[in-house]
Amino acid sequence: MLMTFLRVPLVALAMAAMCLAAQAETLKDIxxxxxxxxxxxxxxxxxxxxxxxKRSVRSTRRPVALPKVAMEVHLANEIRGAGAQAGRNSAExxxxxxGGSGAPVASERFIVNSFMTGKAADRALANAISQRIxxxxxxxxxxxASTGSRGNTKAYRKHQPAARRQAAPQAAAKSTGPAAEPIIIPSEAALTVKPRVRKPKAETSAAKTPAPCVVTVTTNCN
Known part of the structure; x- marks a missing residue:
């Protein structure tokens, strides 16, 4: 019974040691x-x-000094799913x-899958490959990373006609600038015209309202 109880921790320690050894072989300063x-x-x-x-490598910090290596990634056999498998893409x-001398020190080979259709399929596959590595x-x-890069934008503008490249900034300046208000110069006659001021209507007061007629001996209302 005691041997069975002790066997489980020993197996766990052995597996942990194997994981640390495998990590030590792959952990390098790329x-x-x-x-x-x-x-x-x-x-x-x-x-x-x-x-x-490249962004991931620049952001990586190692707590201890490790062997410096260069990473070479080769992609092959990209497969795009079609029909019932549409959106299922993979690459080898x-x-x-x-190492520093150029000699290979480690290698790894695997297949990466991604699931995306349309224009975002390339980005999804690139994300899956980068995350796996x-x-x-x-x-x-x-x-x-976004699909549109500054390099692609510069290359597109480079191939555009010179007249179109020059017209684009001018059009942008006209559209973004505030609209100039027209300047109105009044004539001399307009300056001498007296403005018309409409007088407010006099409100009828309660005092001016005629009193009701009362028939008396001396007063006849007809």
């Missing part, structure tokens, strides 16, 4: 992140995943950590 993908992966997924992971993720390597929480 200083650089690069994300790439094959032809099946959307460019937006690759770009958004790289943005979120391979993470490789390289952040949890696996004990990074700071991932903040979702």
């Amino acid at each position: 200083r650089k992140v690069s994300v790439a993908g094959d032809g099946s992966v959307s460019r937006d997924v690759v770009a958004l995943t790289g943005q979120q992971l 993720v391979t993470v490789l950590l390289r 952040a949890v696996t390597y004990s990074l700071a929480p991932v903040r979702a």
Whole structure:
């Protein structure tokens, strides 16, 4: 009976030791992140995943000195659900950590699933990939990145005609500025005209109301 009672804590301690050892192998000071993908992966997924992971790495603080490594993320075999599986998307993720000499020190491979349809499908898949990597390597929480970036906006404006780019700020200035009120200069005749002031109507008072006629010996009301 005593052996059975002691066996449970011993098993728990062994599992905890195994978890600590596994975490010690994956816990590194990641200083650089690069994300790439094959032809099946959307460019937006690759770009958004790289943005979120870089933010997470910059926000991560290690309490002790750890080996500095560079993280290389490769995305492949992106699958978009269709028909009854619409909205179910997945991608194969391979993470490789390289030491200061460039030699591989650790690697991980897994499949990430996301559930979203329409234009937000790429963002949902990028969020799922970034969060999975952040949890696996004990990074700071991932903040979702927006689909529209400043780089894309600059590239769009760069390809626009010069006349349109110049007309846009002018139109914005006209629309945002306050509307100029017209200036009215009165003529000399208008300045000499006396204003008409309408006199208020005199109110009939109770004193001016005729008194009722009373027939007497000397007064006839007809």
